[in-house]
Amino acid sequence: MAKPLRLGIAGLGTVGTGLVKIVQRHADLLAARTGRAVVISAVSARSRDKDRGVRLGGYAWEDDPVALAQRDDVDVFVELMGGADGPALTATQAAIAAGKDVVTANKAMLALHGNELASAAEAADLVIRFEAAVAGGIPVVKALSEGLAANEIARIMGVMNGTCNFILTKMEAENLTYDAVFAEADSLGYLEADPTLDVGGIDAGHKLSLLASIAFGTKVDFDAVRLEGIEKITIEDIEQAADMGYRIKLLGVAQMSGRGLEQRMSPCLVPASSPLGQLEGATNMVVLNGDAVGQIVLRGAGAGEGPTASAVMADVMDIARGIRVSTFGQPAASLTQAKTAGSNVPAPYYLRMQLKDKPGALAKIATVLGDSGISIDRMRQYSHSDPTAPVLIVTHKTSRPALGEAIAAMAATGVLAGEPVALRIEEV
Amino acid sequence: MAKPLRLGIAGLGTVGTGLVKIVQRHADLLAARTGRAVVISAVSARSRDKDRGVRLGGYAWEDDPVALAQRDDVDVFVELMGGADGPALTATQAAIAAGKDVVTANKAMLALHGNELASAAEAADLVIRFEAAVAGGIPVVKALSEGLAANEIARIMGVMNGTCNFILTKMEAENLTYDAVFAEADSLGYLEADPTLDVGGIDAGHKLSLLASIAFGTKVDFDAVRLEGIEKITIEDIEQAADMGYRIKLLGVAQMSGRGLEQRMSPCLVPASSPLGQLEGATNMVVLNGDAVGQIVLRGAGAGEGPTASAVMADVMDIARGIRVSTFGQPAASLTQAKTAGSNVPAPYYLRMQLKDKPGALAKIATVLGDSGISIDRMRQYSHSDPTAPVLIVTHKTSRPALGEAIAAMAATGVLAGEPVALRIEEV
Numbered sequence: 001m002a003k004p005l006r007l008g009i010a011g012l013g014t015v016g017t018g019l020v021k022i023v024q025r026h027a028d029l030l031a032a033r034t035g036r037a038v039v040i041s042a043v044s045a046r047s048r049d050k051d052r053g054v055r056l057g058g059y060a061w062e063d064d065p066v067a068l069a070q071r072d073d074v075d076v077f078v079e080l081m082g083g084a085d086g087p088a089l090t091a092t093q094a095a096i097a098a099g100k101d102v103v104t105a106n107k108a109m110l111a112l113h114g115n116e117l118a119s120a121a122e123a124a125d126l127v128i129r130f131e132a133a134v135a136g137g138i139p140v141v142k143a144l145s146e147g148l149a150a151n152e153i154a155r156i157m158g159v160m161n162g163t164c165n166f167i168l169t170k171m172e173a174e175n176l177t178y179d180a181v182f183a184e185a186d187s188l189g190y191l192e193a194d195p196t197l198d199v200g201g202i203d204a205g206h207k208l209s210l211l212a213s214i215a216f217g218t219k220v221d222f223d224a225v226r227l228e229g230i231e232k233i234t235i236e237d238i239e240q241a242a243d244m245g246y247r248i249k250l251l252g253v254a255q256m257s258g259r260g261l262e263q264r265m266s267p268c269l270v271p272a273s274s275p276l277g278q279l280e281g282a283t284n285m286v287v288l289n290g291d292a293v294g295q296i297v298l299r300g301a302g303a304g305e306g307p308t309a310s311a312v313m314a315d316v317m318d319i320a321r322g323i324r325v326s327t328f329g330q331p332a333a334s335l336t337q338a339k340t341a342g343s344n345v346p347a348p349y350y351l352r353m354q355l356k357d358k359p360g361a362l363a364k365i366a367t368v369l370g371d372s373g374i375s376i377d378r379m380r381q382y383s384h385s386d387p388t389a390p391v392l393i394v395t396h397k398t399s400r401p402a403l404g405e406a407i408a409a410m411a412a413t414g415v416l417a418g419e420p421v422a423l424r425i426e427e428v
Numbered sequence: 429m430a431k432p433l434r435l436g437i438a439g440l441g442t443v444g445t446g447l448v449k450i451v452q453r454h455a456d457l458l459a460a461r462t463g464r465a466v467v468i469s470a471v472s473a474r475s476r477d478k479d480r481g482v483r484l485g486g487y488a489w490e491d492d493p494v495a496l497a498q499r500d501d502v503d504v505f506v507e508l509m510g511g512a513d514g515p516a517l518t519a520t521q522a523a524i525a526a527g528k529d530v531v532t533a534n535k536a537m538l539a540l541h542g543n544e545l546a547s548a549a550e551a552a553d554l555v556i557r558f559e560a561a562v563a564g565g566i567p568v569v570k571a572l573s574e575g576l577a578a579n580e581i582a583r584i585m586g587v588m589n590g591t592c593n594f595i596l597t598k599m600e601a602e603n604l605t606y607d608a609v610f611a612e613a614d615s616l617g618y619l620e621a622d623p624t625l626d627v628g629g630i631d632a633g634h635k636l637s638l639l640a641s642i643a644f645g646t647k648v649d650f651d652a653v654r655l656e657g658i659e660k661i662t663i664e665d666i667e668q669a670a671d672m673g674y675r676i677k678l679l680g681v682a683q684m685s686g687r688g689l690e691q692r693m694s695p696c697l698v699p700a701s702s703p704l705g706q707l708e709g710a711t712n713m714v715v716l717n718g719d720a721v722g723q724i725v726l727r728g729a730g731a732g733e734g735p736t737a738s739a740v741m742a743d744v745m746d747i748a749r750g751i752r753v754s755t756f757g758q759p760a761a762s763l764t765q766a767k768t769a770g771s772n773v774p775a776p777y778y779l780r781m782q783l784k785d786k787p788g789a790l791a792k793i794a795t796v797l798g799d800s801g802i803s804i805d806r807m808r809q810y811s812h813s814d815p816t817a818p819v820l821i822v823t824h825k826t827s828r829p830a831l832g833e834a835i836a837a838m839a840a841t842g843v844l845a846g847e848p849v850a851l852r853i854e855e856v
Binding site for chain 2: 022026137145147148150151275291292293306307309311313314317318321323324330331
């Protein structure tokens, strides 16, 4: 049997603790499957004294993750601290400089610094692996970079933030407001310290940008992801969508065309009966379309101790087995800089607005849409006691820019009370 | 860039032709992703003159697949001939003897000879890879042996024969008899030369036995798969199942418990609203349960030129990248021989029978069930003009052996016309 593979684990939160448990519980299984023992040499975390419910006595302790990354008895630096910059980045850079392979669950760091980190690692014949950074326990990085590697990928689509899906499905199931479910998610510890990362779509956008790099052979370009959060979704939107046979999901889409790479993370309406529409709670789903394979759908837990630790350990086991695929599926030096395509692919849109209750208001809106070349599939005005009237419009296919212009023109008529909500309808 | 990886492709049917197309269409993409060119040195098939719609002129031709396997300019022998024995097996053995890695889509060969082939390959430091043998384009072998390798797998469940799922969903959608849809599937070329391989559950059973080996670290044991086909399923079964909120699927289940390894491939009722219940047409779905990751669901095309060739090429690309995982996820020499567990895990059952139309018939059946300790959840007797009465019973949880004894006792009462159909209900 080959020499043991020695881990240095930086960060002992939920995922780090889960990883320690797997190493301890499955020592025999890991050795049988990889042909060598997987052991922990040293760990590092903010608080040494905290009771984490696992035995840590056998491992060396480092207060400084950089020192951990540089230890001679560490082969693989496992970065589970999180955060785009700061200690996670510094320690990861130190690990690469010290000749260590890296396994990380840190989507923010890779979304913002992945190109540089991958280049540095590959220049030193090291690997950086990040299965746990995208869609938790679902082996989607491996599916895309290895299992579907023979395909030209046409499109990636997915629900990749469990917290947002929890909020949206809970609002619908229990007829609650966004604020009420947001407060519940917060009390359950589902939200990041900065909740905008979740509900603003940033976390899911990070993940999408990583998958897009693998799928299209392009540099990670998080800044090009068009981001829109779920904060403006009301229970009325959810009910009206359901009325029409749709559910609202925070949906990520990345696709390559002659116009360039389009990446967007935004609330969309999807058919309630589709696999994406039926996704409940904190579950994640990724839908991959390849030219040879057609459509592959992957579904599983997107977060949590066990699922995320499962993904981290899969990366560790790959390294133990000598699997050394480039970080983004091909050498970082060969990744191209994609032109950013606008979201011009036409789609039907859901449009909700409040109209001032005066004669001719609805006619003005309809006229604006007609003048913008946008035809109306369905329109409903709801009865109301407020001074403003809720109006719902489903358009035929139009482009987002055309719709944006129409909305600006609507505002200019003076009949709008507040800003309309526009959601794309994806017929997945 | 490293030396080209040179393929010898034996078998130029649908999958072989699809593979040639990928090599020709995606030469740049394959090289970018693997770091080396993937080229075809030679091919072999039954008929040299057949027009397959691809250029083959640049490749050497061998009439004999054994000669192909032994060529000096072949690094990887790609076996796409099919058949458990005969030329496929002989040529695969020759390839291993000649020091070639093997990629195959042949589930029958591996289900019957996988242990010996893997042992021989591993003794020579060679790999055998078979992603295309299970669930077509879905990267389930990779998900199980690599992506979820940190998990103790509790259960594998899946729909892995697209033809059977096509027949069952078409019967329901168009209210057709089994015979009518079978004939259509035949005319569409969906059936194997020996259709029992499909509708008898054998093909799907082969696949299940391969996944079970990876999941549980056990020798491939196809003989231990309890097989039941879909030939006895009537449109009435499908309608009655639908009435109760279920769909009938040819469902494979493999699970390990203290009693041993249970492997079964049989028509089961699953909730119509579950992911498995909603699977339409020739699509495949595999549901994997691991102790850390929870449940992972994979869905995609289970057959066809593009999807299967995508899986074959993924294996080739793994070899090009230096990925050399053991055939069944751990060394063949370390696989254990599992004890075969009977299907004693209790479940509710669906029971359909024809009763002779005489007084007390139904009472006798109910008495037999009661005497066998099997309680009835629902029972329906349908109106009829025949001399026999259709009766449908859904039991509470019982074991298959107990149900078998009850059915034998029913037969002894003399009120049965024909043999009852008993289908397990899986609350997936």
